[in-house]
Amino acid sequence: MKQTLPIGRALLIAAIAIVIYILVIFNTPQLDSYFGMAMFFSTPLVFAGVVVWCYILLFLERKQIMAPHLFFRFSIPFLFFSLLFWVCANVGNDPLISAFQQYTFAEYMEYFLDFMKNALLILGSLFFVMATLFTLLVKQEQSIEEIRQA
Amino acid sequence: MNVYQKNTILLLVLVACFGLTIGYGYGFKNKIRQPELPAKYLHYQPMDSGLNTPNFELVPVLDGLANEVVFEAPIHVGKGVLIHAKSLEYSKTYRSIYYRMDSTGNLTDSLVYHNEFPSALVHGYLMHKDHYYSWPLNGDTTKQAYLPINSNLKWSGREMLDNFFVLNAKAEASEFIKYDAIWKADDPQYKLGIDQVRFLIKGKWYAFFGAGLYAYRLVEKDDAVLADQLHAHQVLGKGDPNFELAYFHKTSRYLSKPTDWHGIGFVDLIFKHTGNIPTDTLKIKAEMSLQENVHQKTSTVNYTDIKLYGRPALNYSLLTVGNRKYYVIRNKRKSP
Numbered sequence: 322m323k324q325t326l327p328i329g330r331a332l333l334i335a336a337i338a339i340v341i342y343i344l345v346i347f348n349t350p351q352l353d354s355y356f357g358m359a360m361f362f363s364t365p366l367v368f369a370g371v372v373v374w375c376y377i378l379l380f381l382e383r384k385q386i387m388a389p390h391l392f393f394r395f396s397i398p399f400l401f402f403s404l405l406f407w408v409c410a411n412v413g414n415d416p417l418i419s420a421f422q423q424y425t426f427a428e429y430m431e432y433f434l435d436f437m438k439n440a441l442l443i444l445g446s447l448f449f450v451m452a453t454l455f456t457l458l459v460k461q462e463q464s465i466e467e468i469r470q471a
Numbered sequence: 472m473n474v475y476q477k478n479t480i481l482l483l484v485l486v487a488c489f490g491l492t493i494g495y496g497y498g499f500k501n502k503i504r505q506p507e508l509p510a511k512y513l514h515y516q517p518m519d520s521g522l523n524t525p526n527f528e529l530v531p532v533l534d535g536l537a538n539e540v541v542f543e544a545p546i547h548v549g550k551g552v553l554i555h556a557k558s559l560e561y562s563k564t565y566r567s568i569y570y571r572m573d574s575t576g577n578l579t580d581s582l583v584y585h586n587e588f589p590s591a592l593v594h595g596y597l598m599h600k601d602h603y604y605s606w607p608l609n610g611d612t613t614k615q616a617y618l619p620i621n622s623n624l625k626w627s628g629r630e631m632l633d634n635f636f637v638l639n640a641k642a643e644a645s646e647f648i649k650y651d652a653i654w655k656a657d658d659p660q661y662k663l664g665i666d667q668v669r670f671l672i673k674g675k676w677y678a679f680f681g682a683g684l685y686a687y688r689l690v691e692k693d694d695a696v697l698a699d700q701l702h703a704h705q706v707l708g709k710g711d712p713n714f715e716l717a718y719f720h721k722t723s724r725y726l727s728k729p730t731d732w733h734g735i736g737f738v739d740l741i742f743k744h745t746g747n748i749p750t751d752t753l754k755i756k757a758e759m760s761l762q763e764n765v766h767q768k769t770s771t772v773n774y775t776d777i778k779l780y781g782r783p784a785l786n787y788s789l790l791t792v793g794n795r796k797y798y799v800i801r802n803k804r805k806s807p
Contacts, residue, residue, distance in 0.1 A: 390475070393482075400486065407489070411496065419724065420501070421500070421501065421723060421732075422501065429497045
C-alpha cells in the first residue's frame with residue numbers, strides 16, 4: 322500500500338488550515354498586538370510550512386517512522402513543536418519564566434499551563450486541522466508489485 | 472516493534488521532556504541559593520509596625536498613598552516643619568496640601584489648595600500674587616495684603632534706589648518679582664518695566680515698586696528645606712554612619728537586569744546620645760535593591776526611596792519612603 326498526496330490536495334489542506342489559523346489568532350486575547358501582528362504577517366510562511374509538512378509527513382510514513390493514524394499525525398508534531406517553542410521561549414535574555422523569582426510550584430505550573438493553553442489554541446488547532454485533512458485526503462494506492470507478491 | 476509502538480514511545484518521550492524542562496526550571500532556576508535568614512534579623516520590624524526602643528519611637532504620620540499625593544522634602548519653619556504634598560497627576564481636582572508639624576513632631580494642621588498655588592514659600596509665609604498667608608507660622612488663614620509703599624511711583628531714579636537700599640537693609644527677607652509677572656502687557660507699568668520687591672519687616676510684608684529692581688535680586692540658598700542625610704546606596708555596612716545596613720536578603724531577581732535583585736534590607740538606625748544615655752538602635756527592615764558588581768566582587772545596596780531628614784534645631788527626625796509615606800522618629804525622653 323502506497324500513500325500519495327497530489328499537490329492540489331496539499332494546497333487545499335494549507336488553504337483550510339490558514340483560514341483556521343487566522344480565525345484563531347484573531348480570537349486569542351492573550352496575544353498582545355505586536356505578537357499578534359507578527360503572527361498575522363507570518364501567514365504566507367505558515368501556508369508554505371503546511372504544504373511542506375504534508376510531504377514530510379508522507380515521507381515519514383513511507384519510511385515507517387510515523388504511524389499512519391490521526392492520533393499520531395496530530396499529537397506527535399503538536400507536542401514536538403510545542404516543546405521546541407517552550408524551550409526556545411525559555412532560553413536567552415528574556416525567558417518566558419524568569420529565573421530566580423521564587424515562584425511556588427503552583428505559580429510555576431500556572432505559567433506553564435498558560436503557555437500550553439496558547440500552544441494548544443494556535444499550534445494545536447493548526448496541527449489538528451492538518452492531521453484531519455491529511456487523513457481524509459491522502460490517497461491510498463495499491464502497487465502492482467504488492468499484488469503480485471501477495 | 473511496529474510503528475505504532477515506536478510512536479507511542481516517542482509520545483511518552485516528548486511528554487517526559489516537558490517534565491524535565493519543568494523540573495529543571497523549577498528546581499534549579501527558580502529558587503535563589505542563599506543562606507536562610509539568620510535568626511538575629513527575625514526581630515527587625517517594618518516601619519509601619521510602631522517601632523519602639525527605651526528612648527525612641529518611630530511613628531507613621533502621613534500616608535500619601537491613601538490621599539493620592541506625593542510628598543516633597545520637609546521645610547523647617549519656625550520650631551516645626553512644613554511638608555508639602557501634591558496630587559500625583561494633573562487633573563480637575565488637582566490639590567496642593569501643606570501639612571504643619573509642631574516642635575514635638577505631631578501633625579497639627581493642614582492647608583489645602585484646589586487648583587490654586589502659592590508662588591513661593593518665603594521665610595514661612597505662603598506668597599501669592601496679591602496676598603500672603605502667615606499660616607505656616609501661626610495657623611492664620613486670613614488673606615493679608617502686601618502693604619504698598621510707593622504704588623504711585625512717587626520716587627524715581629536715585630531717590631527710588633536709595634529708598635530701596637534702606638528697606639533692603641532693614642528687611643528680614645525679600646522677594647523679587649519681575650514686571651512681566653505682575654502687570655498685563657498693556658499696562659503702562661509693564662512698558663516701564665516696573666518690578667516689585669516684597670520686603671518682610673517685623674512680621675509684615677511691604678510692596679516696593681521700581682524699574683529694573685529685579686536685577687538686584689540675590690539668589691540665596693534656601694536652607695529651610697531639609698536635606699536628605701542618606702547616601703541612597705552603600706556597600707553592605709559601609710555607608711551612612713547612622714543608617715547601617717546589617718544584612719540583605721534577596722527575594723527575587725530583576726526581570727531586566729540579571730545583576731540586580733529585589734529584597735529586604737535590614738537596617739540599624741543608630742542614635743548617638745550626649746551625656747550618660749547609651750546609644751540607641753532602631754532595627755527596621757524595608758524593601759531595597761541589591762546590585763552585584765561581578766568584576767569587583769562587591770554588592771551595592773540601593774535605597775534611593777528612603778530618605779532621612781533632621782537637623783539639630785529640630786527635636787525629631789523624619790523618614791520618608793518613596794515620597795509616599797512619612798514617619799517621625801522621636802526622642803521620648805526629650806521634653807519639648
